[in-house]
Amino acid sequence: MDIAVRHFEKKPERCAYALSQIEKLLNEETDLTAGLANASAVLKLLLPDLNWVGFYMWRGDVLVLGSFQGKPAVSRIAPGAGVCGTAVVTGEAQLVPDVHKHCNHIACDLASASELVLPIRVNGELFALLDMDSPVTNHFDEEDLTGLTPVADAIGRWISQIGE
Numbered sequence: 446m447d448i449a450v451r452h453f454e455k456k457p458e459r460c461a462y463a464l465s466q467i468e469k470l471l472n473e474e475t476d477l478t479a480g481l482a483n484a485s486a487v488l489k490l491l492l493p494d495l496n497w498v499g500f501y502m503w504r505g506d507v508l509v510l511g512s513f514q515g516k517p518a519v520s521r522i523a524p525g526a527g528v529c530g531t532a533v534v535t536g537e538a539q540l541v542p543d544v545h546k547h548c549n550h551i552a553c554d555l556a557s558a559s560e561l562v563l564p565i566r567v568n569g570e571l572f573a574l575l576d577m578d579s580p581v582t583n584h585f586d587e588e589d590l591t592g593l594t595p596v597a598d599a600i601g602r603w604i605s606q607i608g609e
């Protein structure tokens with residue numbers, strides 16, 4: 446699979462390019478695992494300074510690790526536990542500029558310093574989380590939230606289209 450690695454100074458353009466590449470791949474795929482595996486690979490390839498990017502799937506009472514790029518991670522997260530579990534309970538994206546100052550954080554990779562978690566909804570219901578970790582403190586900001594929410598939304602629409 447040949448994805449052109451293009452470098453953008455500004456986050457909005459970088460996020461828009463990642464979105465376009467993910468949409469292109471998803472439009473050619475109907476399998477959930479294959480699509481999410483490629484989506485995590487594209488994000489890892491195109492967004493700088495990420496040490497972990499992947500999905501936690503909502504199984505109704507617990508989050509279960511899905512496709513990802515990075516070090517092995519905790520495979521199950523209960524609602525309310527860590528940044529991901531907080532996203533489940535609140536139903537909202539979680540932007541954590543410094544995980545070391547965040548009391549409710551599960552450390553999977555000790556290199557992680559900041560984290561962004563985006564809910565993926567399918568037909569209005571929580572289906573999964575997109576979790577991104579950076580080794581850089583304050584790496585994620587409002588531009589990432591604004592630029593990457595459309596990625597989570599596009600993945601949610603694709604999941605609905607493939608009938609999952």
Ligand code: SME
Pocket residue numbers: 497518519522526527528529530549550551552553554557560576578
């Ligand atoms: N840090 C997350 C756990 C998952 S790892 O980042 C991959 C959390 O606090 O929920």
